[in-house]
Amino acid sequence: MMIQRALLAGVGFAALSTSAFAQSATPSADEISALRAQVQALSARLEQLEAQSHAPAPAAAPAVAGTPPPVAVTPRPAAQAAAAPSPVDWASGVPELRSPDGSFTFKPRMRVTADLSNTFGSDFDGRNLTTTELRGLRIGGQGKIAGGFTYWIEADLADNAVSIANAFMAYNAKLGGRDLEVSMGQRLNDRGVEGGTAEDVVPFLERSLMVSTVGPERGAYGVGVSSKLTGSVWHASLSLTGDAISGGTTNDSVTLMGRTHWSPFKTDAGFLHLGGWGFVEDLTPNASVAARSLVVTSRGNDNLRLSSGAYADPKGSKGLGLELGGVHRSGWLMAEGGRRVLETAARDYDQDAYSISAGFFITGEKPPLSARTGTWSRPKVLNPLGTDGYGALEVVGRYDTADYSDNPTGGEADSWLLGVNWYPTNNTRISTHWSAWSIDNKTGTYVGDDSGNTVTVRVQTAF
Incomplete structure (x- = not known):
């Protein structure tokens, strides 16, 4: 701006000088008036230019067609930076790591379960035990990989032994608008409501006698291929598996298993649950004897078990289960x-075996039975323990029974259970369960009809 003022002043001075020298040495009054007018016009122009220098810059004119727009580098607004997803998410209580585009994730898994159990009233003193047990210490991780893949692996430390639980990789996609999952590895059987649910979220401290009885010889886990198709109120699964992870010194048994469930009449108030499952297994010739020792009400008391008896030269088995609730x-x-x-x-x-169970949340929570998968999950506590909260309180009950008496050396057992589950938060649980049990074993250390009571207190945290 200073340069413009200097140029205009110079022009004005030059005009005056040129006019002066162009005229005679003594200009007339008209000439002086004309020169004064020119100087005033130049001064007004200077003031106009100064005013324009302080005004905001005009908006850029629209680009001419065919001309590329100018490239402007502007800093990222603070609000936009704050809205970007965080690489670490603590919403579930443990850190979930994520790549910037969300294609890769990793979340650790952890479960700690401790039990105090007291059994009394048995006719056998060896069964009247008070025990403490680290019921389970499970550590692992899960996440997803770009391309629709997920993974899950975890190890369980229980009964002074280490074992592998879930260890698989899965591919996830859409099929006709439904969720399709195909997995390879070892994972929990999809076998009924309790049998297909992880132990830390089943409403009871132990799965029922029905789950232990009507199942393949290999147990709750098997290595193989599994598939699952899930809709909004139903699912269907099919798996072909061998034995659980082993040393690889014998032939594996082979099991084909399928399950489906449907949740009709679903409303905000609830739904009906219908389901069924079945399996066929071919047992390896190395299994010369097939015998089971089933947990009755508490895993902390190994003297409190039901014996199925021995079966010589087993060839295979088949099972069928139904669900209604x-x-x-x-x-x-x-x-x-x-x-x-x-x-x-x-x-x-x-x-043969069956169970009937029920529960009620006194604090108003919705029972966490999924209408999509037909399995249990953790309850969503309405008022977690804190300044104004007290957690969720659930009362549960169950009757279960198992019958192996078709075998002359097979026993029978049943139990009545009443319990209270307190969930201070979504990830913690304190339970007290009392059960009255009856066992009639034909073989083993404790033979004969016996009955008694067991009270178990559990403290658990799981993520």
């Missing part, structure tokens, strides 16, 4: 039952 507001009810037929060289043996 539902959820209404804060209450739930579930009945599960089934039969396993064990095939041997001599003859076939029937193994």
Whole structure:
């Protein structure tokens, strides 16, 4: 701006000088008036230019068609930077690591469960035990990989031994608008409501006798291929597996298993649950004897078990289970039952079991039975323990029974259970369960009809 003022002043001075020298040495009054007018016009122009220098810059004119717009580098607004997803998410209580585009994730998994158990009233003093047990210490991780893949691996430290639980990789996609998952590795059986649910979220401290009885010889886990198709109120699964992770010194048994469930009449108040599952297994010839020792009410007391008896030269087995129950507001009810037929060289043996269970959230939470997967999850506590909260309180009950008496050396057992589950937060649980049990074993250390009571207190945290 100073340069413009100097130029204009110079022009004005030059005009005056030129005019002066162009005229005579003594200019007339008219000439002086004309020169004065020119100087005043130049001064007004200077003031106009100064005013324009302080005004805001005009908006850029629209670009001419065919001309590329100018490239401008501007700093990223603070609000936009704050809205970007964080590479670490603590929403579930443990850090979930994520790549900038969200294609890769990793989240650790952890579970700590400790039990105090007291059994009394048995006719056998060896069963009247008070025990403490680290029921389970499970550590692992899960996440997803770009391209629709997920993974899950965890190890369980229990009973002074280390074992691998879930250890698989899965591919996830959409099929007809439904969620399709195909996995390879070792994972928990999809076998009924309780049998297909992780132990830390089942409403009871132990799965029922029905789950232990009507199942393949290999147990709750098997290595192989599994597939699952899930809709809004139903799912169907199919798996082909061998034995659980082992040393690889013998042939594996082979099991084909399938399950489906449907949750009709779903409303905000609840839904009805219908389901069924079955399996067929081919047992390896190395399994010369098939016998089971089933937990009755508490895993902390190993003297309190049901013996299925021995079965010589087993060839295979097949099982069928049914599910019927539902959820209404804060209450739930579930009945599960089934039969396993064990095939041997001599003859076939029937193994029967069923359970009826129910629960109610006194604090108003919705029972966490999924209408999509037909399994349990953790409850969403309405008022977590804190300044104004007290957690969630649930009352549960169950009757379960198992019958191996088709085998002359097989026993029978049943139990009545009543318990209270307190969930201070979504990830913590303190439970007190009392059960009245009855066992009639035909073989083993404790033979004969016996009954008693067991009280178990559990403290658990899981992420």
